Amino acid sequence: MHVELLYHTPDPERAIATAARLCYAPVGASELMETMPEERVKSVLSTIMGSGHFSTLEHASYTFAIEGVSRALTHQLVRHRIASFNQQSQRYVKFKNGLEVVTPPSIAENDETHVVFDEAIKACLEAYDALLNAGIPAEDARYLLPNASETKIVVTMNVRELLHFFNLRCCNRAQWEIREMAHKMLELARPTAPYVFADAGAPCVSGVCPEGKMTCGNPYPRVTRD
Numbered sequence: 001m002h003v004e005l006l007y008h009t010p011d012p013e014r015a016i017a018t019a020a021r022l023c024y025a026p027v028g029a030s031e032l033m034e035t036m037p038e039e040r041v042k043s044v045l046s047t048i049m050g051s052g053h054f055s056t057l058e059h060a061s062y063t064f065a066i067e068g069v070s071r072a073l074t075h076q077l078v079r080h081r082i083a084s085f086n087q088q089s090q091r092y093v094k095f096k097n098g099l100e101v102v103t104p105p106s107i108a109e110n111d112e113t114h115v116v117f118d119e120a121i122k123a124c125l126e127a128y129d130a131l132l133n134a135g136i137p138a139e140d141a142r143y144l145l146p147n148a149s150e151t152k153i154v155v156t157m158n159v160r161e162l163l164h165f166f167n168l169r170c171c172n173r174a175q176w177e178i179r180e181m182a183h184k185m186l187e188l189a190r191p192t193a194p195y196v197f198a199d200a201g202a203p204c205v206s207g208v209c210p211e212g213k214m215t216c217g218n219p220y221p222r223v224t225r226d
Contacts, residue, residue, distance in 0.1 A: 012060035
């Protein structure tokens with residue numbers, strides 16, 4: 001799995017604070033962006049994060065390039081509707097030279113199940129090739145491709161949605177592959193906006209686990225902002 005932060009709003013914390021401060025300032029946003037002291041930026045951010053007035057977080061966004069993940073993962077990812085996605089197409093890309101797959105660790109660590117998995121993947125790809133060679137369009141032959149198929153996707157989310165995404169997908173109860181991806185995304189985002197993302201992650205990072213009897217029983221270390 002490879003996760004890269006392609007782009008983010010320049011100086012995202014200042015952009016967020018500017019949007020929030022504009023509501024009460026006699027000057028325009030461009031002047032606020034240029035002249036607001038750093039201590040004032042942090043003060044505004046503290047108010048935003050403490051009060052839950054998160055609409056201002058929507059003015060900063062992040063774009064990630066993600067490779068080496070499965071279609072099983074992206075089927076979960078695109079359920080986050082307040083985001084933009086562009087994914088490698090199985091309609092137009094023909095995998096005639098083979099298709100990389102993602103093998104779950106629980107399968108890979110057992111020789112017998114690994115053999116079963118590999119044989120099933122091989123059968124799917126052989127049938128896929130046979131259909132393509134018979135002139136079947138790729139958009140129809142792809143019906144044979146498994147959820148394990150490796151894919152590439154570009155994802156853009158604003159900060160508000162990113163925090164929600166991390167809240168759900170960094171949790172120990174999230175599916176292992178998307179959890180790994182979420183942690184990689186958070187590692188890349190946090191240095192760019194350390195105050196906003198200070199306690200981002202699973203709910204137990206900053207509060208109480210909401211899972212009730214479904215809790216993993218192994219909470220992440222608590223984090224607090226300076």
